[in-house]
Amino acid sequence: MTEKGRAAIFKGLGHPFEIAEYPVPQPGPGAILVKVTMANICGSDLHQWRGDIDLAASGVRLPAIIGHEMTGKVARLGEGISTDSAGAPLAVGDRIVYLYFRPCGRCPVCLKGEDAACSFNSRFIKPAEMPPHFTGAYADYYYLEPNQTVFKVPDNLTDEMVAPANCALSEVIYGLEKVGFGFGETIVIQGAGGLGINATAVAKEMGAHKVIVIDGITERLELARAFGADELIHMEEYKTPKERIKRVRELTDKKGAQVVAELVGFPEVMSEGLSMLGTGGRYLEIGNISPGKTLDIDPALLVYTSKSIVSVIMYSADTLKKALDFLGRAKDKYPFDKVLSHTYPLEEINRAFEEQDKGLVSRSTIVM
Numbered sequence: 001m002t003e004k005g006r007a008a009i010f011k012g013l014g015h016p017f018e019i020a021e022y023p024v025p026q027p028g029p030g031a032i033l034v035k036v037t038m039a040n041i042c043g044s045d046l047h048q049w050r051g052d053i054d055l056a057a058s059g060v061r062l063p064a065i066i067g068h069e070m071t072g073k074v075a076r077l078g079e080g081i082s083t084d085s086a087g088a089p090l091a092v093g094d095r096i097v098y099l100y101f102r103p104c105g106r107c108p109v110c111l112k113g114e115d116a117a118c119s120f121n122s123r124f125i126k127p128a129e130m131p132p133h134f135t136g137a138y139a140d141y142y143y144l145e146p147n148q149t150v151f152k153v154p155d156n157l158t159d160e161m162v163a164p165a166n167c168a169l170s171e172v173i174y175g176l177e178k179v180g181f182g183f184g185e186t187i188v189i190q191g192a193g194g195l196g197i198n199a200t201a202v203a204k205e206m207g208a209h210k211v212i213v214i215d216g217i218t219e220r221l222e223l224a225r226a227f228g229a230d231e232l233i234h235m236e237e238y239k240t241p242k243e244r245i246k247r248v249r250e251l252t253d254k255k256g257a258q259v260v261a262e263l264v265g266f267p268e269v270m271s272e273g274l275s276m277l278g279t280g281g282r283y284l285e286i287g288n289i290s291p292g293k294t295l296d297i298d299p300a301l302l303v304y305t306s307k308s309i310v311s312v313i314m315y316s317a318d319t320l321k322k323a324l325d326f327l328g329r330a331k332d333k334y335p336f337d338k339v340l341s342h343t344y345p346l347e348e349i350n351r352a353f354e355e356q357d358k359g360l361v362s363r364s365t366i367v368m
Contacts, residue, residue, distance in 0.1 A: 007139035008349045008366075009063045009128050013051035016350045018063075022133035027078035030146030034096065038163045039137035040069040040340065040365045041356050043193060043265060044289055049353050052290035061127040067137030067366075068100035068124070069167035071159050075141065086321060088152045095153040097165050097324065100124055100137070101314060102148045116174060116314045138349060140368055149317040157327050161336045163365060164194060165323040171286060172199040172263070173322055174315030176206060179284040181259050183207030188248055188257045188276050189229075191264025192220035194339065194363055195286060197227050199261055201334045204228035205326065212251055214244060215264075219362060227334050241272040248276040256281060263287045267295040277307050285311040343367050 004021040011018070027033045045067055047053045056062055074094045084090050101124045103115035110118050126135045132143040144150055153162050172195055181187060187203050189196045192215035203211050204227075213224040216235035225232060231251050238244045248257060256278030262270055265287035274283055274297070302308070327336070342364040344352040352364050 005134065005140035006346060007065045007128060007134065007136070008067075008346060010049070010055075010066045011063045012056060013049075013054070017138070017353075019347060020128070022128070023131075024141060025132035025134070025143060027076050027081075027143070028146070029079040030081060031078040032074060032081060032090075032096075032098075032144040032148075032150060033076040033078075033134075034072040034098070034142040034144055035075040036070055036072040036137065036140060036142050036368050037095075038071050038159045038365050038367055039067050040163050040167075040194075040363070041067075041352060042069045042167055043195070043287075044068075046353065046357055047265070047290050050357065055125065060125045063128050064125050065128050065134065065136030065139050066125060069164055070100070070137040070142065071095065071097050071153065071163045071165070072142060078146070084152045085149045085317065086151055090150075090152060095159070095162075096150050097153055097162050097320060098142075098144055098150040099148060099317060099320060100166060102145060103317075116312065116316045116319075118314070138346065138366055140346075149320060151321055151324055153324070154328055157324070157331060158337070160340055160365075161327050161331060162324070164198065164339065165327065166320055168194040169198045169202070169323045169326070170315045170319045171195065171312070172202050172261075173326065174319045175199075175261065175284050175286050175310075175312045176202060176259075177319075178312055179259055179261075179282045179310045181206060181208075181282075181284075184209045185258035186210040186212065186252055188212045188214065188260040188273065189224075190214050190260065190262050190269050190273050191287060192217070192224040193264065195263035196220075196261075197223055197339060199263060200224050200227040200229050201330060202326065205330060210251065212248060212257065217359075217362075223335075223338060226338070241275075245272060245275045252278065258282070259284060261286065265289065267293045270295055271297055274302070274307060274309075277305070280306045281308075283307065283309045285309055289313070339363060340365050 008017040103118035104120040134141040213229040214233040260273040261284040342361040
């Protein structure tokens with residue numbers, strides 16, 4: 001009898017997830033079959049679910065299995081696979097984290113060593129009916145293709161700690177490196193969601209002089225404080241952009257921050273964040289991933305103050321290893337166990353999305 005695994009199928013805007021079953025594949029040479037143990041609901045998944053990102057218009061063939069922020073165990077190893085990407089021995093049952101995308105290695109940006117910008121990275125969502133079927137997080141299994149980066153998880157790290165490593169944590173590590181954030185600099189973080197909380201801790205560990213976090217939810221700001229934030233700006237107290245910009249100036253001796261990171265996903269905060277930068281400052285853009293939303297910016301203000309904007313969508317393969325190493329060093333310093341607030345079984349994925357979208361839970365995960 002053919003073994004089957006469950007998957008939550010996404011059919012598009014207005015359709016609830018449906019649980020389906022597919023044959024569990026045998027991994028081919030160089031491939032790995034993963035038994036997924038935990039899959040988080042990332043902000044980008046909510047954007048897809050709400051229709052902010054139209055997958056069908058982007059060329060994705062639906063129905064599909066979405067989700068990408070996950071961790072699991074080795075279920076089966078394909079021929080020729082005996083180690084992870086760092087050379088550590090790998091066996092059935094080992095806990096692993098892995099990139100959910102695979103650069104092509106042949107396009108102009110890949111050939112320049114900028115594989116995080118590979119245009120093929122965004123094509124990881126595949127039709128659910130197409131073998132090997134399991135190419136998204138919200139399922140019992142995930143199929144790692146040959147040469148897809150994978151690392152063994154140390155025993156002292158929990159699934160709750162490492163599940164965000166291949167998205168939120170790695171993304172902010174790569175972004176802060178890309179924007180050139182350095183020791184002794186001040187950073188303003190716009191948004192204390194998954195990205196913002198991880199960025200707060202990473203910035204502190206990179207030697208930030210001051211980390212200033214902006215959000216409108218008290219619980220998120222309290223968590224940001226626990227993750228190393230030096231100053232908090234509550235949007236209930238500082239209600240307008242003008243008030244928030246003035247507060248940042250006060251906290252930076254009227255000089256402005258060296259780096260501002262947009263991690264909330266609202267285009268309108270960009271002009272506000274740019275005004276928080278000092279001369280020569282750098283703006284890191286990660287959160288805005290929904291096409292078609294625009295804002296007005298006066299480019300002359302960028303030129304006269306020598307400000308720059310750096311945007312990232314993925315990260316390089318070595319960043320995920322850095323994320324694991326960071327967690328190993330910082331696991332007892334920051335409350336990583338509090339980042340995920342609720343867990344749901346796969347059968348309740350619709351409730352999980354609805355409650356996170358309504359703000360009833362801050363950040364949830366699906367447990368297989």
